[in-house]
Amino acid sequence: xxxxxxxxxxxxxxxxxxxxxxxxxxxxxxxxxxxxxxxxxxxxxxxxxxxxxxxxxxxxxxxxxxxxxxxxxxxxxxxxxxxxxxxxxxxxxxxxxxxxxxxxxxxxxxxxxxxxxxxxxxxxxxxxxxxxxxxxxxxxxxxxxxxxxxxxxxxxxxxxxxxxxxxxxxxxxxxxxxxxxxxxxxxxxxxxxxxxxxxxxxxxxxxxxxxxxxxxxxxxxxxxxxxxxxxxxxxxxxxxxxxxxxxxxxxxxxxxxxxxxxxxxxxxxxxxxxxxxxxxxxxxxxxxxxxxxxxxxxxxxxxxxxxxxxxxxxxxxxxxxxxxxxxxxxxxxxxxxxxxxxxxxxxxxxxxxxxxxxxxxxxxxxxxxxxxxxxxxxxxxxxxxxxxxxxxxxxxxxxxxxxxxxx
Amino acid sequence: xxxxxxxxxxxxxxxxxxxxxxxxxxxxxxxxxxxxxxxxxxxxxxxxxxxxxxxxxxxxxxxxxxxxxxxxxxxxxxxxxxxxxxxxxxxxxxxxxxxxxxxxxxxxxxxxxxxxxxxxxxxxxxxxxxxxxxxxxxxxxxxxxxxxxxxxxxxxxxxxxxxxxxxxxxxxxxxxxxxxxxxxxxxxxxxxxxxxxxxxxxxxxxxxxxxxxxxxxxxxxxxxxxxxxxxxxxxxxxxxxxxxxxxxxxxxxxxxxxxxxxxxxxxxxxxxxxxxxxxxxxx
Numbered sequence: 216x217x218x219x220x221x222x223x224x225x226x227x228x229x230x231x232x233x234x235x236x237x238x239x240x241x242x243x244x245x246x247x248x249x250x251x252x253x254x255x256x257x258x259x260x261x262x263x264x265x266x267x268x269x270x271x272x273x274x275x276x277x278x279x280x281x282x283x284x285x286x287x288x289x290x291x292x293x294x295x296x297x298x299x300x301x302x303x304x305x306x307x308x309x310x311x312x313x314x315x316x317x318x319x320x321x322x323x324x325x326x327x328x329x330x331x332x333x334x335x336x337x338x339x340x341x342x343x344x345x346x347x348x349x350x351x352x353x354x355x356x357x358x359x360x361x362x363x364x365x366x367x368x369x370x371x372x373x374x375x376x377x378x379x380x381x382x383x384x385x386x387x388x389x390x391x392x393x394x395x396x397x398x399x400x401x402x403x404x405x406x407x408x409x410x411x412x413x414x415x416x417x418x419x420x421x422x423x424x425x426x427x428x429x430x431x432x433x434x435x436x437x438x439x440x441x442x443x444x445x446x447x448x449x450x451x452x453x454x455x456x457x458x459x460x461x462x463x464x465x466x467x468x469x470x471x472x473x474x475x476x477x478x479x480x481x482x483x484x485x486x487x488x489x490x491x492x493x494x495x496x497x498x499x500x501x502x503x504x505x506x507x508x509x510x511x512x513x514x515x516x517x518x519x520x521x522x523x524x525x526x527x528x529x530x531x532x533x534x535x536x537x538x539x540x541x542x543x544x545x546x547x548x549x550x551x552x553x554x555x556x557x558x559x560x561x562x563x564x565x566x567x568x569x570x571x572x573x574x575x576x577x578x579x580x581x582x583x584x585x586x587x588x589x590x591x592x593x594x595x596x597x598x599x600x601x602x603x604x605x606x607x608x609x610x611x612x613x614x615x616x617x618x619x620x621x622x
Numbered sequence: 623x624x625x626x627x628x629x630x631x632x633x634x635x636x637x638x639x640x641x642x643x644x645x646x647x648x649x650x651x652x653x654x655x656x657x658x659x660x661x662x663x664x665x666x667x668x669x670x671x672x673x674x675x676x677x678x679x680x681x682x683x684x685x686x687x688x689x690x691x692x693x694x695x696x697x698x699x700x701x702x703x704x705x706x707x708x709x710x711x712x713x714x715x716x717x718x719x720x721x722x723x724x725x726x727x728x729x730x731x732x733x734x735x736x737x738x739x740x741x742x743x744x745x746x747x748x749x750x751x752x753x754x755x756x757x758x759x760x761x762x763x764x765x766x767x768x769x770x771x772x773x774x775x776x777x778x779x780x781x782x783x784x785x786x787x788x789x790x791x792x793x794x795x796x797x798x799x800x801x802x803x804x805x806x807x808x809x810x811x812x813x814x815x816x817x818x819x820x821x822x823x824x825x826x827x828x829x830x831x832x833x834x835x836x837x838x839x840x841x842x843x844x845x846x847x848x849x850x851x852x853x854x855x856x857x858x859x860x861x862x863x864x865x866x867x868x869x870x871x872x873x874x875x876x877x878x879x880x881x882x883x884x885x886x887x888x889x890x891x892x893x894x895x896x897x898x899x900x901x902x903x904x905x
Contacts, residue, residue, distance in 0.1 A: 250905070251880075254819075335822075485851075485879045494820050494878035496856055536822045540857040540874025547853060594851040594879055 241471040242462040244454055251478045256451040257444055257617075260490040263332045267534035268523045269347045269431045271382060272438055278622055280378050281436030284429060289370055290354060292318050292361030298350070298433065301325040301359075307559050307619050308440055313570025319358035322506065324570045327563060329619045330491045330556055332438040335537040339552045339568040340512025341497060344538050345528075347434030348521035351426060355399050363399035363407060364426040365389070365414075371429055383428045387421045394422065423520065427527035436622060442491070442558045445617030447474075466614065473611025480598040481608060483557075492557040492615070498595050501585040502571050503550025510548040513541060547592075561613045575612060579605045660700050667698075672758065672765035677701055679756045679767040688773055692801070692808075692832065693744040699737050699758055706737025711759040714741045718752050728798065743801065746773050798900065806896035807837060807889055813875075817904050820878055827861065827870040829889065836868025837891045844872060846885040846900075861887070877904040 244252060253259055271277040284290065285298040296317045302308040308328035310316075315325040323339050331337065337349035353359035354367055368389050371379050379386055398410035411419065446465060453461040466474070477483045486494050497509035516538065521527055523535035532539070542548075552568040566572045572581060582597040600608065660678035662669045668681040682696040697714065699707040712731045717723075729744045746752060754769040799810040812826040829837040842861035847854035859874040877883055880903075887898045 254905075485881070488878075488880060489820055496878040536874060540822065540859060540876070542855065542857050544854055592851055592853050594848065594853060 241468040242454065242459050242466065248475075248478060249454060251484065252451045252454060252474075254488065255447075255478075255484070255490060255492065256455075257442060257448040257490050258452070260333075263438065263441075266332070266345055266347075266434070266438065267530035268345050268528040269434050270529040271428075271431045272435045274382055274435065276378065276382050277432045277435040278439060279436075280375065280382065281432035281434065282622060283375070283378075284433050285436055287370075287374075289374065290360055290362060290367060292357075296360050298353070302328050304621060307563055308621070309563050311563060311565070313565045315359070317353065317356075317359035318361035321356070321358050323568050324565070326553075326555065327559070327619075328437055328440045329442045329558065331440070333491055334493075334495045334553075336495060336497075336512075336516070336553060338512065340508050340515070341553055342512040342515035343519065343521075344516050344523050344535075345434060345521075346437045347427070347430035348519060349430075350433040350437065351430040351521055355401070357403060363397060363401075363411075364422055365394050365398040365411075366396040367429055368394070368422050368425045369396060371425060379425075379428065379432075382432070383425075386425060389422065389425075393418070420526070424527060427521055430521065440619060440621045442556075443618035443620050445558065446614040447611075448617070450474075450614065467610065469607045469610045470614055471611075473607035473609070474614075476598070476600070476604055476608050477611055481600060481604075482594075482597055483608075485594045486554040487557050493554045495554060497548055497551035497553055499547075499549065499551040499591055500567065500581070500595060501550075501588070501591050502567055502569075502581065503552075504569065504571075506552075506569070507549060508568070509551040509553075510545050513543050513548060517541070557612060558615050558617060559619065560615060561609075562616055575609050576605055579608060659704065661704055663698055668769050668771070670767040670769060672756075672767045674763070674765045675702070676763040676765040677707060677758050677767070678704075679758065681754070681756070681769060688744075688746065688771060690746050690749045690773060693746060695741045695744055696734070697731070697739040697741055697756060699739065701760075701762070707758065707760060708733070708735070708737060709760065710739075711757075712739045712741075713757045714744060715755045715757070716744055716746060716752055717755065718748070718750060720751060723747075743799070745799075749773050798902070800898050800900060801832075802889065802896035802898040804894075804896045805832060806894040807891070807898060808832060808834075809887060809889070809898040811872075811900060813902075817877065817902060819880060819904055820876070822857070822874060822876045825872040825875055827872060827887075829868050829870065829891075837889070838867050839863070839892060840870070841890045842870060843888040844885060845888070846883060848879060848881055848883055850882060851879070855883075855885070859885075880905050 266272050285302075288295050288297045288300070290297060300317060301310050301315045302325060303310055309325045313324060315321040315323065326337075326339065331346055335344060337343040337346060338352070343349040343352060351364070355363055369391065372386060372389060376386055394414060395410050397407050398414060399407050400411050401407040414422070450462055450465045450470075453459075453465060477487075486496065486498060488494055497512075499508070516522055519525065523530050523538050524532060528535075560566075561575065564573055564575075566575065566578045572578045579597065579600060582595065583600060585591050586596040586599065660671060662678070662680055664680070664682055666682075666686045668683075669678065671678050678700045680698040682698065684694050688695070695714065697712060699710060699712065701707050710733075712733075714729050714731060716729070730742045732740050732742070734740050744754070750773060752771050752773050754771060755766055756769070757764070757766040798813075799808060801808055808830050810828040812828075814823055827842075829840060829842075831837060840863070844859040844861060845854065855876075856878045857874045857876045859872050861870050861872050863870050875885075882901060882903055885900045885902075887900075889896055889898060
């Protein structure tokens, strides 16, 4: 038996030496691993899914109007906040703040927007089921844009009427005296709610219709924001072509080891899977800090008048599968938040839904910590990573940096 | 990356260096009936030597005969030295030459030890002439034996509880069949191949009684999850009946992680209730 161990030891020494002398051995992947790499490759991304709830997604005029609205600070209580304040086009359409800051400070971090066309759920808690309905939420939030749907409609009337009507048809008249700017179906502000309820129901519906059109234009634009090729994608292309010489130039041995951890021991692909490195599902990471997360988000999306099944959606009921078949397991989703894409992850600290961690290393250490406590779902456990392994994983995650392309 | 490539080399060195710990332990029972080339254990079994003479294959049918319906078959395999073959990959493929079709259920083969394997769900869909091909693969040789059998009408029943872990995915059709826990129903599902990750989709279901009568009007509830992770399904799928007798559709299937998933169908036909379980990999 001693002989066995001696031989095993010698052989492992030879193996380590061989790897050190020939870094290309780091770039040898089994067929199964190659299949996983291919599944994470940007070129494997399916064509952009349709949004049946928004029939204007392919209308170039809607995309252009949406872009103008996205950048327009007039859509805010202080005329300083636009969608692009927190979703900065020069910073991968997010900001680098722990908590988003519009008119005030929100309870969560701004989400990046690239690839959202592929996500059935929007916001960290998935309380919206389309980009267009997501875009409408912050407008009426007092800490984000801080205005009302009534005021939004007036801004559209005063500044965008012609462009609006070329896409959505004639805009009804909304005289200021009948439609006070303050009016919205607010739960946080009784005066706004009273003003809203004084407007006759059929006229409220007209306002909400034009407001939803505004969302559909912004949604048509945001849908087009997408990821470009990263170093990782070029590496996978080389591996799939058996071009080890190029692969060796593209990835350091540490990055390759980090990738092997990512798809293996660390179990990252449980949730960060597919070409966008997210399953768009919701998981409790043990850092909810009292935020109910998805457990509330699922109630909100079901009750949302702007959801796929609602009166302002262009979809048939059969198109709304995600909402109809939504899992409503309250216990599972208490404190659960949406898996974000890892593309460009190194470029956008801080991390998690409320920016709790300043660095990727802190996130990885957190996972080690929650794993040792054993209270959470096993799918979020990232293996017991050593500090050098965390370093390798971080090196790999940096290879996911790439351009974000917007119209 | 390729550290396993050293294992065969390691074994070679250990064997050639005469490592004591790897010496073969002789079978305490010794070869059975020395002097005969292959031993046959039962006189009512069906016995054949594989095409290239590597193995003997003995089929032992429950009650001594194979009938129309679902059959369970014991398979005893010996090698050229008449030793029990253990650790082999064994498959059994029923085929009806005259109709050029195979069974619609994939038989499941489980090793029992001592050279014996059990094949479950060998589905003989009609009486007539059938061929059962038994394939045996070991590190030493891949070989197969073909049994020509005349099968009488008259219904074998599902006698053994099906273990879903043993289930094999139908390679070409995406169809997989199981027998429900109390053997009240045969359930076949057809899923897209490969089962998609992160995409809402539907499965087709066919439900019949053990006697192949379509089960109509059943109320079917779906649950499941990932046993290794301890979480449930990512969606709440719903089963709808189609206009074809015994045919249903599960809408709202979605799997958001790679790995092993289980889907359970709680079937209430009005006459019987039972649970059918599917276990499968999503990659």
